[in-house]
Amino acid sequence: MLLLRVVLVSLLALLSLAAPALAEGPPYPGxxxxxxxxxxxxxxxxxxxxxxxxxxxxxxxxxxxxxxxxxxxxxxxxxxxxxxxxxxxxxxxxxxRTAPLVKAGGAPDQGHGFSENDITSVGVDRDDWKTCEAACNLNGACKAWSLYSPPNHEQSYCWIKDAVGERKPLIYTDSGLKTQQTPIPDPGKQVKGKAFSGAVVIDRSLKAEDVQACKASCEGNRQCVAWTLFNPEKKSYPARCHGYAWAGEQVKFKRAVSAWREAPVLAEVAPPTGDEMLRWRSLEEVVAEFAPKITPRALTVAEKAEIAGLELAYLQGGSFDYFRKLDALARTGDKAAMKAMINILLETGFGYNRDWPADFPYKVRATQSFGERTPGATPLQRTTALALAMPWAVQYWQLHGGDPKAAMALTQCANSNQGRHYQYDCGFTLSYNGKSNAQALSQYAFGDTKTPPDIVLATHEPASSVEMEQYRFTVERARYETLVNTRRSGQKLLDLDANWLNKYAEAMGLTDSMNASIAQGEAIRMQMAAQDAERRRRDLQGSWDNLYRRHLSGAITPEDISSMEYIAATFEDEKLIWFSDNYGLTSDYALRRLCIVDTSTARCQNQTNRINKAAADAAALAAYVADHNAGVDAARRAGLQSSLNTVEVRTYNSNGIYTGTTTMSQTQAEIIGARPQ
CATH class of the missing domain: 3.50.4.10 (Hepatocyte Growth Factor)
Structure with missing residues (x-):
């Protein structure tokens, strides 16, 4: 019994050694x-x-x-x-997943990101989420951050955000919320000869040495933590002001002045409460309410002193009350107040990472949602600010003359359609006297020239919201027809145009008719393509018949043979087999077609060998010709060199009497038969 047990154990051991191990496979195959x-x-x-x-x-x-x-x-x-x-x-x-859901020592929210609301991005060391969190904590406007670490990159990319957007699962992404407000280091301390490196959120031209304007630009922006003014070599040139949402180390720069922001970021105001529906207005209604209605009077000294503070407080994200107070001062026609009003409207309208304050009393109905005027549409607050800057700029120009800020607003309507944009009515048309033109206005706005252009402003009553919706409907419909016709012709649309077309068709109930029109265009194109193909087939067949008759008569030329090979390959039928047997193939195109048609014989391999041999012979011939040409070139260079060498030749008259010497090239001497002495 013991012997039997030993034998069984031995057999099992041998079987275990002989049997191959099962390959490990995926947990849920197929x-x-x-x-x-x-x-x-x-x-x-x-x-x-x-x-x-x-x-x-x-x-x-x-x-x-x-x-x-x-x-x-x-x-x-x-x-x-x-x-x-x-x-x-x-x-x-x-x-x-087989790993723990949370990696020890990792970011607070691993594998997720917050959508939109980006202030800027910062390059950091790979997976360094703590530096990303620190960048958010330092920035007064930051509420959250997301760190993107793509594969095969040495660094990660930190996005700091001024609002907590939708939390989504995202590949290679970790995120977190702001944990504290880190104090600004050395606030307001200006350092000459050094510049910050970092993420730029402000980039604008200023007068040389205008440190206060650069400082105000940064401190008027909630997202700016530091600034640098880059002064030019010549004071007649403009300087560049950079504001940074995140600032790294300072580097030497001879003509730069830098500082961390001094003014603290104001606390955000709460949005108004109450019935949300009552807050919705059309863009035109909001512009009409806040358009300038000037009642001239002189401001007191105390009122004049308020202007700069109100402007800065509003730009820092303060309450809409600052706007109302500045608006009241500007309606007196005061030059400084009107200029400040234009500036804050342009700052809001152009974006510069800001919007109307949270307590702005209205939400502006969208002007790009195909006629829909619903609270669900995207607000266009910034566009409203830009539209409102237009009447203020016109009033300023008419009262006080040219100014770069007013010119910056007017340039937005310089190329409008009779004073009207798709999003808003400018309320004026612009023309030029003398040599002035749109370029001169733009150069003045950006500080490239100091003399304001000679312009004529013709104001008109802005279109109502209904008139603007009708105008936009006309523009949208024309765009729709153009894009549909483009699709009907078989051309591909840009992604932006394709998305717009689909959304417009859905909103207007035109999806079915649009698809039918595009399908009809495709059917017409296919029919035309089939007719063209049939016409081409008939033409090729006629050419083949003519060439075949030449073959039978023995009058075929090499050019005819090349034409026959192309036609036979195009038809891809018995013609190709006939041609390969009678003349042999010379092109890879015909060979590929033959190997598709004839798979049962050695014809494909034979023709392949033939073409490969021809290619090898051609390569050998090309190498021979190249060697030959190289020899010829060398001989020519040697001959050229001998022609450049000069010799002195003795000359004689017809009687053989020596007459002197002359100088000529060695080649010329050899031609006349001169011999060396």
């Missing part, structure tokens, strides 16, 4: 969880472990699937943020 995709990456074909590792390294991933379609060199790894039911799919293998 299965997939539909939906929940938030990221994808290419991996080596069938490398499910790489896909699993990618999932384990992304905090939001719960399930991974690797797709290996037939004929593709790589596989695609899909990451999914939620689990679900596994269902059969022949070309997909799947698995669950």
């Amino acid at each position: 299965q997939v969880v539909h939906g929940f995709d938030y990221g994808s990456e290419r991996v080596s074909r069938g490398d499910w472990k790489a896909c699993q590792e990618l999932c384990n390294g992304n905090g939001a991933c719960r399930v991974w699937s690797i797709m290996s379609n037939e004929g593709k060199r790589d596989s695609v790894c899909y990451l999914k943020h939620s689990e679900g039911k596994f269902e059969p799919w022949a070309t997909i293998d799947s698995g669950l």
Whole structure:
């Protein structure tokens, strides 16, 4: 019994050694969880472990699937943020996350990001989320941050944000909220000869040495933490003012002046409460309410002293009350107050990372939602500010003459359609006297020239909201027709135009008719293509018949043979087989077609050998010709050199009497038969 047990154990050991180990495979072969995709990456074909590792390294991933379609060199790894039911799919293998959901020492919110609301981006060391958090904590406007760390990059990219947007699962992304407000280091201390490096949110031209204007630009922007004024070599040239949302180390720069911001960032005001529907107004209604109605009077000394403070407080993100107070001062026609009003409207209208304050009393209905006037449409607060800057600029120019800030506003309507833009009515038309033109106005606005252009401002009553909606409807409809005709002709649209077209058609109930029109255009093109193909086939058949008759008569030329080969390859039928047997192929195009047509004989291989031999012979001939030409060139160079050498030749008359000497080239001497002595 003991012997039998030993034999059995030995046999089992031998079998275990002989049997091959089972290959490890994916946890869920041939299965997939539909939906929940938030990221994808290419991996080596069938490398499910790489896909699993990618999932384990992304905090939001719960399930991974690797797709290996037939004929593709790589596989695609899909990451999914939620689990679900596994269902059969022949070309997909799947698995669950095997790593912990939170990596120790990692960012607060791993595998997620906050959408939109970006202030700027900062390059940081790879996966250095703490530097990203510190950049947000230092910036007074920052509320959240997201760190993007793409593969095969030495650094990560930190996006600081002025609002907490929608939280989404994102590949290679970690995020977090602001944890504290870090004090500004050395606030207001100006350093000469040094410049900040960092993320620029303000970039504008100023007069040379105008440190206060650069300082005010930064401190009027909630997102700015530091500034540098780059002065030019010549004071007649403009300086550049940079404001930074994140500032790194200071570097030497001879003519620069830098400082951290001094004025603290004001606390954000709360939006008004009450019935939201009552706050919605059209752009035209808001512009009409705040348009300048000048009642001239002289401001008191105390009122004049308020202007700069009100402007700065508003630009820092203060309450809308600052706007109302400045508006009241500007309506007196005071030059400084009107200029400050134009400035804050341009700052808001152009963006510069700001918007109307949260307690702005209205929400402006969209002018780009195809006629819809609903609270669900995207607000256009900034556009309203820009539209409002126009009447203020016109009033300023008429009362006080030219000014670069007013010119900056007027340039927005310099090329308008009779004083009207798609988004708003300018309320004036612009013309020029003498040599003045739109370029001169722009140069004056940007400080390139100091003399204001000679312009004529003709004001008109701005269009009402209904008239503007009708105008926009006409513009939108014309754009729709143009894009549909473009699609009908078979041309591809830019993504921006394609998205606009689909949204417009859906909003206007034109989707079915648009698709039918495009399909009709495609059918017409296909019919025309078929007719062209048939016409070409008939033409080629006629040419083939003529060439074949020449073949039978023995009058065929080499050019005819080349034409026959092309036609035979185009038809890809028995003509090609006949031609290869009678003349042999010379082109790769015809050879590829032949190998498709004839798969049962050695004809394809024979013709391949023939073409390869011809190519080898041609290469050998080319090498011979090149060697020959090189020899000829060398001989020519030698002859040229001999022609450049000069010799002294003795000359004689017809009687053989010596007459003297002359100088000529060695080649000339050889031609006349002169001999060396």
